[in-house]
Amino acid sequence: METPYEITTLTRTDRTTPPANIVHPPLAPAEIPPGVEVVTLPDGRRTLAYTQPPTQAAPAAAPPSGVPAWAKTTALLAPTVGAGIGAGGFGLSYAAPGVIAMTDALWAAAALVATGCGGAALLLSRWRRSAPTQVTQNITANGLFGRANGTINNH
Helix, strand or coil, X not given: CCCCCCCCCCCCCCCCCCCCCCCXXXXXXXXXXXXXXXXXXXXXXXEEEECCCCCCCCCCCCCCCCCXXXXXXXXXXXXXXXXXXXXXHHHHHHHHHHHHHHHHHHHHHHHHHHHHHHHHHHHHHHHCCCCCCCEEEEEEECCCCCCEEEEEEEC
């Protein structure tokens, strides 16, 4: 089992061989604190050691991709809008005489309708000449807060 971590150990200089009679009880995986792992030393012994992950270089910044997407969209849209405005102006220059003639025709139609409505109103008012209607109302009330009664007579 190879570990990607760098293992450093302290060695004692006052002893040449480790004592043989020291026995440590094995630890359950839940008892091992974070940052500590069971490692195998080069001489074959297994021990607990603090480990540090290998340092990784910062990711290299991506090179600039050139022209942003919004700039490409705007660059493609600008000639299209300009051509549309130009085509609209060209069409209006050809349509201007027809538009002027149409406005004259619309004014003439409006004058014809107004004259027709005025003439119809004049004819209707002459045909419906009759005597004015006379209405008589008799209203009576008793007291200040009495109920009012009345009659309407059409003559």
